[in-house]
Amino acid sequence: MRRIGFVMLGLLVAVVGLWIAALVFLPDAPAGSSGAARTPLERLRLAVRWQPQPVDIGAGRGPAILLGMPVSGVARNALRDSWGEARDDGTRAHHGTDVMAPANTPVVAAAPGVVEKLWNSEAGGTTVYVRSPARTWTHYYAHLSGYAPGLHEGQTIAAGELLGYVGDTGNAGAGNYHLHFGLTRTDPAQHWYEGTDVDPFPYLAGKPLPG
Template identity: 55%
Template sequence: MTRLGAFILALIVLGMIALGSMLSFGPSDTPKVLEKRQAVRPPAFETNSAGLTVPVAGVAADKLLNTWGEARGGGTRRHQAIDIIAPANTPVVAAGPGRVEKLFNSRDGGLTLYVRSLDRRWSHYYAHLAGYAPGIREGMAVNRGTLLGYVGDTGNAGAGNTHLHFGMSQMAPSDRWHQGTPVNPYPLLAGKHKVR
């Protein structure tokens, strides 16, 4: 993609975000699926050498920050994901193909979604969502770039701290959606390592 193309794409994404923010009427406790929004087609995305795409529309891989291992909870635990900062309601897309394994509302993660890879070796975890995309349900197949939901600040993110908490776990065949061994997604999303 040329610099001009990337600049135009960035302007389109910012315009969509600005329009979306004008249509927002504030947080609501009840909607889990943002039914009133039309399904927004995310802008084109780039796939890296690991076969993944950055799961927040309009965020380039070279703009990601490696927040893996940072202290959380007043130093009581380590961050086992990366945070991708973006305005509220920015589209969240599938980083890779798979099946939606679990939709879950947790105290810490808020509205969350788990996608299990087709070979069942990986789980992608999306947390602090503002809501799910219309039609998203457990068991459905998704492709890389499928609209899953929208960036939010649910759970323990803190009001106004809108971001996607994105985690990856390497899974054994018998592991359930919340199990597995956490792996730092930063080098995989940034294209610095290949998934084995």
């Protein structure tokens, strides 16, 4: 009886081996044929051999960059992270980094891009929105006392190029001269006022900004 058991086991192993060989070596269905045209064995073989492919979530984005200081003469170690601090008696949270500097200190582009919008608002006062070349970031410069001569929407900007001057416009408070610098993560198809705000402090402090 034991010998018969071994024989049966050997036959089972042989059948399994033939089945695996069929799965591996059976030719694919002709190119362009539909799934319905494949035999059950072919469909099973394709299902067994299929493996998920990794997705590059950075596809289509630009290279990482290092932000420069957006206010002339201010050192990185002079910055303070004020992200999330309460403003207007706790009715809103601060979404940006305030760079303190005397009135009319030059404000320069922290990174290259295109001037997407020049805007004057109750909150930000005189502002500039610069879109990164890959359109995946918007750099926001607010509370300016004025723009650089000739600055206009659609203008291509190099890192370090003059955008305007430190001021106290908008809700900054009279005499509270500073630049409010903001970062917004955007989809290339989004408008200048859309996207997700991101704390700019780590990137102004020297962390590379993803593309």
